[in-house]
Amino acid sequence: VAVMFRAVPQAFRNLHGSSIPCSARKFSKRADKNCIVGDKVAVVTGSTKGIGFAIARRLAQDGAHVVISSRKQQNVDQAVATLQGEGLSVTGTVCHVGKAEDRDRLVAKALEHSGGVDFLVCVAGVNPLVGSTLGASEQIWDKVLDVNVKSPALLLGQLLPHMEKRRGSSVVLVSSVVAYMPIPKLGVYNTSKTALLGLCKSLAVELAPKGIRVNCLVPGLIKTDFSQVEKTMPHLLPDMNEIYGLFGEPEECAGIVSFLCSPDASYITGENIMVAGFSSKL
Numbered sequence: 001v002a003v004m005f006r007a008v009p010q011a012f013r014n015l016h017g018s019s020i021p022c023s024a025r026k027f028s029k030r031a032d033k034n035c036i037v038g039d040k041v042a043v044v045t046g047s048t049k050g051i052g053f054a055i056a057r058r059l060a061q062d063g064a065h066v067v068i069s070s071r072k073q074q075n076v077d078q079a080v081a082t083l084q085g086e087g088l089s090v091t092g093t094v095c096h097v098g099k100a101e102d103r104d105r106l107v108a109k110a111l112e113h114s115g116g117v118d119f120l121v122c123v124a125g126v127n128p129l130v131g132s133t134l135g136a137s138e139q140i141w142d143k144v145l146d147v148n149v150k151s152p153a154l155l156l157g158q159l160l161p162h163m164e165k166r167r168g169s170s171v172v173l174v175s176s177v178v179a180y181m182p183i184p185k186l187g188v189y190n191t192s193k194t195a196l197l198g199l200c201k202s203l204a205v206e207l208a209p210k211g212i213r214v215n216c217l218v219p220g221l222i223k224t225d226f227s228q229v230e231k232t233m234p235h236l237l238p239d240m241n242e243i244y245g246l247f248g249e250p251e252e253c254a255g256i257v258s259f260l261c262s263p264d265a266s267y268i269t270g271e272n273i274m275v276a277g278f279s280s281k282l
């Protein structure tokens, strides 16, 4: 085990040699931020709205070509048009992350740009149930685990051959503060988000020898359609808002993802990083 962990930093130290065109240190001033993740291709799932859209926009602003995706064609079209209208380099395709044929389509679309992929950000997640954990049907369990937990691993498996040949590849999973602090009546969802913390750790160790870093963003309460009181987190939000401060904005989750993809994060892998106004982790 000790040998394995010694290999982790070594693998990453070798990644960012002189062939990296845009050093984040060199371009760390805001005026120069276009090259933070420049010349790279990023795939972002669940990226037509909310947190995923903010991350896609930020990665594109920081110089990456970004492949947008979500379940609905009209959402993809709208998101792509909006970001292209801002002069950003984006393309998009429909991808329900739980469907194998959709993941194939996303991989093919991503490879169109330059034949490889540098970053995968898995944002898509669902919560179809507000109710007791033990009352959840097998279909509910399957849906939540398929979309939230299995799909990032399956998609990464498909992208791996196209990522490992690039230098400095990086994966960011998206968990939730409920992974640490479960919300009653969201037990299946809570569980899926805790599983992602472990998936992050396992993948980080497994992919270190290939020079691929894996980290996990852990958002708190973020103002999006998903977190609307009536939809997902009934009656508990006012209390949580009082304890943990105001809701965050999707944009407040985006800079950290760009950083985690950048060479400045070359010695960071396997981390679960909270963006929640406060961290309940020791």
Ligand SMILES: NC(=O)c1ccc[n+]([C@@H]2O[C@H](COP(=O)([O-])OP(=O)(O)OC[C@H]3O[C@@H](n4cnc5c(N)ncnc54)[C@H](OP(=O)(O)O)[C@@H]3O)[C@@H](O)[C@H]2O)c1
Pocket: 045, 046, 047, 048, 049, 050, 051, 052, 069, 070, 071, 072, 073, 075, 076, 095, 096, 097, 098, 123, 124, 125, 126, 147, 174, 175, 176, 177, 218, 219, 220, 221, 222, 223, 224, 225, 226, 227
């Ligand atoms: N908002 C929060 O407070 C909060 C806190 C912690 C963690 N999170 C996590 O952050 C992620 C994004 O949440 P959000 O608040 O940004 O949600 P949102 O604003 O509702 O956006 C969800 C996005 O994901 C897409 N999507 C939904 N199901 C999908 C699927 N099966 N395959 C592919 N795309 C799918 C949606 O587009 P289509 O409808 O076109 O598919 C949309 O683009 C989720 O994983 C969620 O668990 C959110």
